[in-house]
Amino acid sequence: MTSFAAPHISCNEQVGADIARIYNIQRYSLNDGRGIRTIVFFKGCPHRCPWCANPESISPKRETVRRKSQCLSCSPCLRDVDACPSGAYAHIGRDITLDALIREVMKDDVFFRASDGGVTLSGGEVLMQAPFATRLLQRLKGWGLRTAIETAGDAPASRLLPLARQCDEVLFDLKIMDAEQSERCLGIHLPRVLENFQRLVNEGIRVIPRLPLIPGYTLSEANVRAVLRFLQPLALTELHLLPFHSYGESKYRMLGQTWAMAGVSPPDVAVVDALRRIAEQQGYQVITGG
Known part of the structure; x- marks a missing residue:
């Protein structure tokens, strides 16, 4: 098995046009796509989902945080x-x-191949940095790697389509299926999202719909059935259900922010199973939490 030789950055390259802002690179993930994945988290999101588990991803700006558990309470503290x-x-x-990020992710090349x-x-929302992301995936595809994005799909098609065409699969979140509520609660323009979803499918791009199950927002039979009605003519076979969790609560404290979902419990297993059976009865292979 051959190893990857990192590209050299020439002094002629206009690297200023090839810079992204990220906040994490997560290695050895078994979710978010086939096989062992390396996930690059882009910083910045235009939406305001109350249940967001990664509040550090929302602002496109660099932030400074204090991890209380590590603090020595130095005096004076600078x-x-x-x-x-x-x-x-x-x-x-x-x-x-771009080249530095390629070097970072290609450290895991042996795991990708195996x-x-x-x-x-x-993210965040990768579509906020779509030109960079498109160039990145073009380069990775050139090395024969499988590529994917996670997105809410709420951006002009001119940003989404060139990026999605570089993907082996697009993990596409469908959330609140009422347009007025989606705009008011999340800042998501649902008609554009649904139109973009259909465009990707019509182009033959592998799209995997994902539905977060959030108490008070999407965790209802009515919302799940609305998703299934939208998907029905598209002849897809796979659906991911993502039950709400509270893993991100400590991040809000670290950022000095109040979490809107504080005190909300994850959905009961029986409730999730009932929604899963509704989708399975319509012929979907349902993955829960994937």
Whole structure:
């Protein structure tokens, strides 16, 4: 098995045009696509989902946070990331060039080849940095890697389509299926989302619909059936259900923010199973939590 030789950045390259802002690279993931995945999380999201488990992804700006559990309560505290002796103060978000990011993800090349895995671009919302993401996936496809994105699909088709065409699969979130409520609660323009979803399917791109099951928002039989009615003419076979969890609560505290879902419990297993059976009865292979 051959190893990857990282590309050299020439002094002639206009690397200023090839810079993205990311906040994490997660390795060895078994979700978010086939095989072993490396997930690149892009910073910035235009939406305001109350249940977001990654609040550090929302602002496109670099942020400085204090991890209370690591803080030594130094006196005087300079609140300086570089001067902090324990690493309690840290930046969220870093700028990275296209070639540098390729070098980072290709460190896992051996795992991609062994597992038929690849690279998934997530967020935030990757469509906010679509030109960079498109170039990145073009380069990775050139190395024979499998590629995917996670998206809510709420952007002009001119941004979505060139990026999606570089993907082996698009993990596409469908959330609140009432247009007025979707706009008011999430800031998502549902008609554009549904039109984009149909465009991807019509182009022959493999699209996997995903539905977060959120108490008070999407966790209802009516909303699930609305998703299934939309999908019915598209002849898809796979559906992912993503039950609500509270793993992100500590991040809100770290950012000094209040979480809108504080005190909300994950959905009962029986409730999720009932919704899963409704989809399975319509012929879908349903993956829960994938």
